[in-house]
Amino acid sequence: MNQPTGLQAQLRKIPTPLAVAIGVICGLLLAKLMSWSSSTTPAWRSAHVPASSRQHSKQPIQIPTPDQRYRVLDLLTTLTPHYTRECSHNVQPLYAQQVLERYAPLIGHKTPSQTSWLESLGLSSESHVETRRDLMPSEHKYFFAINLYNSFDVIPDLFATLFRVAAILGYHNVFVSIYENGSTDQTKALLRIYDALTRSTGMRITIRTSMRTRGAFNHRIEYLAEVRNAAFVPLHELRDAEGEYFDTIVFMNDVLPCVDDILELIWQSRRNNAGITCAADYMYHEEIGAPVFYDNWVARDINGTALENAPFEMIFHHSESSQRFQAHLPVQVQSCWNGIAILDPAPFYTPPHVKFRMAKITEGECSASECSLICNDYWEAGYGRILMVPRVKLAYDRKVYDIVHPDTVRLGGLPDNPRTDPQDRSWFGPHDRLFTEEESEPLNFAPGPDHVWCWGWDGAGDLEGPDVDPIWEEMSNKSRKQDAVAVRHDRSIEL
Numbered sequence: 265m266n267q268p269t270g271l272q273a274q275l276r277k278i279p280t281p282l283a284v285a286i287g288v289i290c291g292l293l294l295a296k297l298m299s300w301s302s303s304t305t306p307a308w309r310s311a312h313v314p315a316s317s318r319q320h321s322k323q324p325i326q327i328p329t330p331d332q333r334y335r336v337l338d339l340l341t342t343l344t345p346h347y348t349r350e351c352s353h354n355v356q357p358l359y360a361q362q363v364l365e366r367y368a369p370l371i372g373h374k375t376p377s378q379t380s381w382l383e384s385l386g387l388s389s390e391s392h393v394e395t396r397r398d399l400m401p402s403e404h405k406y407f408f409a410i411n412l413y414n415s416f417d418v419i420p421d422l423f424a425t426l427f428r429v430a431a432i433l434g435y436h437n438v439f440v441s442i443y444e445n446g447s448t449d450q451t452k453a454l455l456r457i458y459d460a461l462t463r464s465t466g467m468r469i470t471i472r473t474s475m476r477t478r479g480a481f482n483h484r485i486e487y488l489a490e491v492r493n494a495a496f497v498p499l500h501e502l503r504d505a506e507g508e509y510f511d512t513i514v515f516m517n518d519v520l521p522c523v524d525d526i527l528e529l530i531w532q533s534r535r536n537n538a539g540i541t542c543a544a545d546y547m548y549h550e551e552i553g554a555p556v557f558y559d560n561w562v563a564r565d566i567n568g569t570a571l572e573n574a575p576f577e578m579i580f581h582h583s584e585s586s587q588r589f590q591a592h593l594p595v596q597v598q599s600c601w602n603g604i605a606i607l608d609p610a611p612f613y614t615p616p617h618v619k620f621r622m623a624k625i626t627e628g629e630c631s632a633s634e635c636s637l638i639c640n641d642y643w644e645a646g647y648g649r650i651l652m653v654p655r656v657k658l659a660y661d662r663k664v665y666d667i668v669h670p671d672t673v674r675l676g677g678l679p680d681n682p683r684t685d686p687q688d689r690s691w692f693g694p695h696d697r698l699f700t701e702e703e704s705e706p707l708n709f710a711p712g713p714d715h716v717w718c719w720g721w722d723g724a725g726d727l728e729g730p731d732v733d734p735i736w737e738e739m740s741n742k743s744r745k746q747d748a749v750a751v752r753h754d755r756s757i758e759l
Contacts, residue, residue, distance in 0.1 A: 347665055348421045351522035362699050367527045369757045372404070372434025404755070405437045406530070407510040407609065409495040412444040415518040416451050418660075422516070423458045428523045430467050433530075439502065439510070440469040443495040446477035470498050485721055489620035489634040496619070499612065511755050513607040519545065519658045520665045521604060532594055532653050533606040536706050537751045539647030540639060543656035544589075545603035548664050549573070555664050561719060561730070562635045563652070564598040568713035568736070588654075593702050595652045596709055598716055599639030603658035610753040611645045618645055623720075630718035630737045640716075643743035646752055649709045655697065709749035712739055 408426065412419070430438040440462075444451055452473050459471045472494065478487040495515075502508040512530060525543065533541035542563075546555035557563075557579045563571040565582040572579050580586035580595075588595045611618035618641045623631040632640075642648060659665035718737040719730035742748055 347418075347520050347662055348425060348522055348669075351524070351669065356698065359698055363524060363527075366699065366704075367432070367524075367531060370404075370527060370530060371432055372437045373431065404433075404512065404534075405508070405510040406433055406439075406512045406514060407499055408438065408440040408514045408516065409492075409499070410440070410442045410516045411491055411495055412442060412447070412451060412455070412518055414447045414449050414451060415444070416447075416449045416454055418518050418520055419451065419454050419458060421520050422518070423462060425521050425523055425526065427462065427465060427467065429526050432523070432527065435466045435468070438467060439498065440467060441495050441498045442469070442471045443474075443491065443497075444471070445474035445491060445494075472497075483622060485631060485634050486622040489622055492620040492634060496612070499609070503613070509613065510609055511753070513609045513612075515605045515607060517601075517603050517660075519603040519660055520662075521658060522669070525656045525658065526604065528656050529604060529606045529653055531757065532651065533608070534755045534757045535704070536594070536649060536651060536709075537608075537754060537756055538606070538649045538651050539608050539611075539642045540600070540650045541606040542597075542600040542602040542650075542652050543604050543658045544652060544654050545658040545660070546664050546668060547573075547660065548667075555659075555667055558660075559600070559602045562633050562639075563600040563602060564636075564716055566596050566598055566710060566713065568598050568716035568739075570717045570719075589652075590654075591702070592655045592697065593700075594707055595654065596707055597650055597652050598643075598712055599636050599650060600652050601633075601635040601639075602652065603660070604656075605635075608647055608753050608755065611642060611647055616641075616645065618642065625722065630735060631720040631722045631732070632718050632737075633721070636718070640739070640743070643712050643748050644740055646742070646748055646750065648712055648743055648748040649707075649751075651707060655703070711746055711748055712743035714739060714744060 410422070415422075426440060430440075442455070444455060455471050455473065459469065462469050474494075478484065492515075499510065499513070502510075512533065514526065514530065529541050529543060532538070545558045547558040548554075549556040552575065554575060556573050556575055557571055558573070560571045560573050565571065565580055565585050567582050569581045572581075577586075577590055580589055585595045585597070618638060620634045620638055621641075622634065623629040623637060625631055639650060642650065657668040659668050715736040715738050717734060719734045720732035721730045722732050
């Protein structure tokens with residue numbers, strides 16, 4: 265008989281209960297390692313893949329941990345100069361408290377619970393690969409649609425804001441669709457970098473790029489409508505392939521938004537069960553030496569009158585709307601877009617299936633912007649609850665952004681009087697102004713106007729503005745009835 269070796273002799277001296285415990289622990293560790301490498305582990309998809317084309321990976325992607333997400337976020341915000349990094353750097357403590365309370369109903373996640381050392385090893389009986397401890401169920405889902413063109417300078421800000429907003433709304437509740445085409449700078453290259461980074465954080469995203477540009481003889485509005493509709497393709501793919509529906513669409517242009525800008529627009533949209541909710545966007549006027557309202561080709565007040573490319577106090581002709589706007593209170597309008605628009609997606613899902621389009625010129629329809637036309641179509645479909653949120657001021661470049669979001673601490677209100685404005689009333693940063701009770705009150709929506717001011721854009725080629733005389737265009741009978749502003753899709757927030 266062979267004598268036991270030294271190692272064997274030492275092992276035989278281990279008490280039986282200890283040896284059993286060591287064996288159990290080694291077995292559990294081995295089983296866990298085998299489960300990590302097994303091809304049967306459910307693959308977690310960070311972006312949409314149609315069910316028919318889904319493939320099983322031999323090395324499935326593991327769910328990123330909160331620490332991993334934080335590391336990617338840090339990378340997202342430091343790759344290039346980041347304008348919006350200091351969005352809320354000098355806010356009043358009272359405003360910060362208001363924000364926490366105001367946007368609490370939008371939170372779609374929960375903080376991971378304290379884990380034991382067994383859970384950290386994945387050995388807890390309550391630990392399952394399918395469980396996402398950092399998420400909680402939500403009935404509200406958000407589809408972000410973005411068009412980009414030569415947007416290299418704003419992409420880092422855009423993605424950093426998207427990441428933070430998705431973290432608040434809940435990654436499982438958010439899908440981002442970006443369509444870029446025709447860029448001549450390094451937009452496409454930067455998008456490839458951020459595509460990989462964003463997927464690694466757990467955000468579902470589809471980025472589609474194209475070399476397509478508008479031809480010399482293509483109608484500008486027809487082209488822009490097709491580009492905007494291209495960003496909506498995943499909305500219908502998710503519905504048809506997986507039965508996934510969204511109850512809020514966030515359509516963004518190449519702007520520089522802060523996190524609370526987007527949250528406030530979503531909050532107001534759901535609070536008012538609005539068909540369309542938009543911000544107020546600004547450009548710099550060299551002669552005036554100050555920002556002026558920008559998107560007046562689309563924006564119309566509730567009387568159908570065009571807003572003005574003018575300073576803060578002179579934008580609206582409608583007296584009541586002007587007073588509310590200057591008090592930073594939500595304003596009902598006939599149409600708007602203004603950099604970011606929050607849309608109720610119900611008209612996209614149900615007949616007559618609204619989409620971006622050009623005017624029916626052969627039928628005598630004024631050739632307005634595709635964004636004006638979709639507002640008209642929302643009125644026609646019975647979703648005419650359209651409002652503008654003046655608190656949310658958007659910029660397209662650094663110069664205007666710095667004016668709209670000043671670095672210095674400003675007294676945008678006091679506890680006993682939130683409207684206290686001892687300095688420049690127009691350009692209080694939206695993050696330095698305390699909320700008033702009126703900003704939380706739902707609007708009383710009125711039916712639409714009989715006529716709307718319209719500048720036509722009938723020509724092709726390289727014209728950069730309307731090319732026909734403006735007219736007062738008659739609106740349909742449907743938009744003039746109270747039924748046009750009835751609540752059809754309840755997305756309300758309970759306060």
